[in-house]
Amino acid sequence: xxxxxxxxxxxxxxxxxxxxxxxxxxxxxxxxxxxxxxxxxxxxxxxxxxxxxxxxxxxxxxxxxxxxxxxxxxxxxxxxxxxxxxxxxxxxxxxxxxxxxxxxxxxxxxxxxxxxxxxxxxxxxxxxxxxxxxxxxxxxxxxxxxxxxxxxxxxxxxxxxxxxxxxxxxxxxxxxxxxxxxxxxxxxxxxxxxxxxxxxxxxxxxxxxxxxxxxxxxxxxxxxxxxxxxxxxxxxxxxxxxxxxxxxxxxxxxxxxxxxxxxxxxxxxxxxxxxxxxxxxxxxxxxxxxxxxxxxxxxxxxxxxxxxxxxxxxxxxxxxxxxxxxxxxxxxxxxxxxxxxxxxxxxxxxxxxxxxxxxxxxxxxxxxxxxxxxxxxxxxxxxxxxxxxx
Numbered sequence: 001x002x003x004x005x006x007x008x009x010x011x012x013x014x015x016x017x018x019x020x021x022x023x024x025x026x027x028x029x030x031x032x033x034x035x036x037x038x039x040x041x042x043x044x045x046x047x048x049x050x051x052x053x054x055x056x057x058x059x060x061x062x063x064x065x066x067x068x069x070x071x072x073x074x075x076x077x078x079x080x081x082x083x084x085x086x087x088x089x090x091x092x093x094x095x096x097x098x099x100x101x102x103x104x105x106x107x108x109x110x111x112x113x114x115x116x117x118x119x120x121x122x123x124x125x126x127x128x129x130x131x132x133x134x135x136x137x138x139x140x141x142x143x144x145x146x147x148x149x150x151x152x153x154x155x156x157x158x159x160x161x162x163x164x165x166x167x168x169x170x171x172x173x174x175x176x177x178x179x180x181x182x183x184x185x186x187x188x189x190x191x192x193x194x195x196x197x198x199x200x201x202x203x204x205x206x207x208x209x210x211x212x213x214x215x216x217x218x219x220x221x222x223x224x225x226x227x228x229x230x231x232x233x234x235x236x237x238x239x240x241x242x243x244x245x246x247x248x249x250x251x252x253x254x255x256x257x258x259x260x261x262x263x264x265x266x267x268x269x270x271x272x273x274x275x276x277x278x279x280x281x282x283x284x285x286x287x288x289x290x291x292x293x294x295x296x297x298x299x300x301x302x303x304x305x306x307x308x309x310x311x312x313x314x315x316x317x318x319x320x321x322x323x324x325x326x327x328x329x330x331x332x333x334x335x336x337x338x339x340x341x342x343x344x345x346x347x348x349x350x351x352x353x354x355x356x357x358x359x360x361x362x363x364x365x366x367x368x369x370x371x372x373x374x375x376x377x378x379x380x381x382x383x384x385x386x387x388x389x390x
Contacts, residue, residue, distance in 0.1 A: 007037070007142045037140055043080060044138040048145050050078035051107075053087065053152055055131050061157045061311050062121045070119060070154070072103070072131055075112045082107035084137040085147070089117060093255040094127035094158060096120040102133075123258045124160035124265060124311060128153060157311040160262065162303065163270045163384040171271075171378070171386050172278060173206050174360065175238055175333060202226040203279045237296070238275065238333040242268050242286035243345075244315040256366065260339055263364040265310050267380045268337040271362075272303045287316050334359040340367045341374055349374060362386060 011033045018026025056071040072089070076082050086104040091097075096119070103115055121127065134147040165171070202215055205225030213227035244261055268284070275282045275297070282297040284306055297303060334352065336359060338345060345361055352359035353375070362378040368389075377389045 003142045007033075037138070037142060040139040041143055044083065044136055044143070044145060047076065047078055047080055047082050048136050048147055051076050051082065051085065051136065051147055053131060053134055053148060055129065055152050055154045057129070057154050057156055061159050061308065063159055064121050064124060064161055067118055067120050069116050070129055070156075072115045072117060073112060074105075074107065074115075076107050077111075081109070082136065083139045084141065086133075086135050086137070087131055088133040090130040090132060091119065092128040093258050094121065094123040094125055095129070095156070096122050119156075121156065121158040123262045124158045125258065125261060126312065126314065127156040127158055129156060159311040160266045160269060160307050162273050162307055163266060165270050165274050166383065166385045168274055168386070169206060170388060172274070174376075174388070175275070175280065175335075176206060202228055237281045237283050238335055239283045239285055240268050240271055240275075240297075241334055241336045242284075242315065243336055243338040244286075260364045260367055261315070263366075263380055263382075263384075264337045264339060267362060267364075267384060267386075268335075269303060269307050269310065270384055271335060271337075272297050272306065273300065276300060276303060286313065289314050289316050332357050336361050337380075338363055341377070346374060349376070 011030070014026060014029040014033055016026075018030055052075045054073045054075075056073065058071070059068060062068050072087065074085055074087075084104055084106055086102060089098060089101050089103070098117065098119070103117075105113055105115070107113055119129070131152040135144050136147050137144045202218060203226065205214060205219075205227050210227075215226050215228055219225045242264060244264055272282055272284060276299055283294055284297050285292065285294045287293070295302070295306065297306065334357070336345070336348075338361060340363060341361065349359045349361065358376065360376045360378060361374060362380055365379045365381045368379050375390065378386050379389055380386050
């Protein structure tokens with residue numbers, strides 16, 4: 001805008017000089033100041049229609065905190081040298097702020113120019129990169145024209161991390177205490193092991209386990225106490241549920257909302273990893289835009305596959321959480337990672353208790369309302385440690 005105002009100021013001065021002082025010299029200056037910019041504008045408008053932009057994201061899924069890049073390309077389909085071309089890059093809150101967001105270059109001999117832009121993924125999930133405000137400036141640097149009215153949008157998928165839950169003894173004891181157990185050795189039924197003959201399965205001893213369950217022979221070999229898992233425990237799979245309702249987070253800040261969502265996702269994945277590492281098979285439930293997903297988690301590889309899927313999921317509210325759970329023995333225990341304690345959560349916990357089941361609720365510490373009264377409520381902090389509230 002300043003360049004345009006300066007141009008018209010000079011043109012006005014030339015016209016004034018022509019009218020007041022020297023018609024010949026002033027007329028030549030006026031013609032020059034009109035004809036040359038017009039030619040520049042015409043050539044620029046022709047070149048504008050022959051320039052195409054594109055955005056390339058080299059990797060399908062990116063890792064958090066690891067510097068990566070996107071490539072913005074500009075291609076001209078004309079032999080004329082192209083004057084200054086500029087564009088602006090905007091990223092969503094899941095990507096660290098860019099060092100530079102406006103880029104300018106000229107295309108004289110090169111028919112294609114690529115600009116590498118470093119990005120650092122910060123928050124897991126679906127991030128977006130927009131290339132917008134694409135302009136071309138005429139040869140005199142006075143006038144600027146928009147190249148493309150449409151924004152080029154690309155999605156970037158950022159995989160969540162899986163953490164080792166610190167001080168996991170309390171939450172594990174809580175899970176084990178809600179799994180069906182049988183303290184009577186005579187009534188315990190063996191399960192079929194991987195070697196295709198009947199036998200019991202074992203896990204590491206946790207404080208609060210019945211001494212009757214300790215296998216002293218195995219414990220002496222392993223130099224660690226191990227307890228037996230009866231058939232009823234082996235058949236029970238805790239259901240880890242993700243319930244993200246953005247309208248209930250109470251967070252107007254999209255960055256904080258994304259952080260809360262990340263805490264929920266990574267907390268649930270870390271809980272899955274904790275369970276499979278202690279020999280507890282799980283189910284994993286969440287709602288997408290069009291349906292409910294429910295997967296059985298049996299191994300570390302299953303958890304890592306779920307982490308990859310989480311980078312591309314668009315979550316939607318689950319409605320009644322009880323809908324996530326089938327009325328079967330395999331869902332006696334539910335662990336819900338959610339963005340806040342809504343009435344839906346309270347009703348679902350009460351229904352679970354009435355049906356003789358257990359539902360634990362875990363929310364990010366930043367979403368905690370300390371006036372909430374809910375049985376079996378836990379919080380997860382920024383270090384991914386889990387603490388019981390009530």
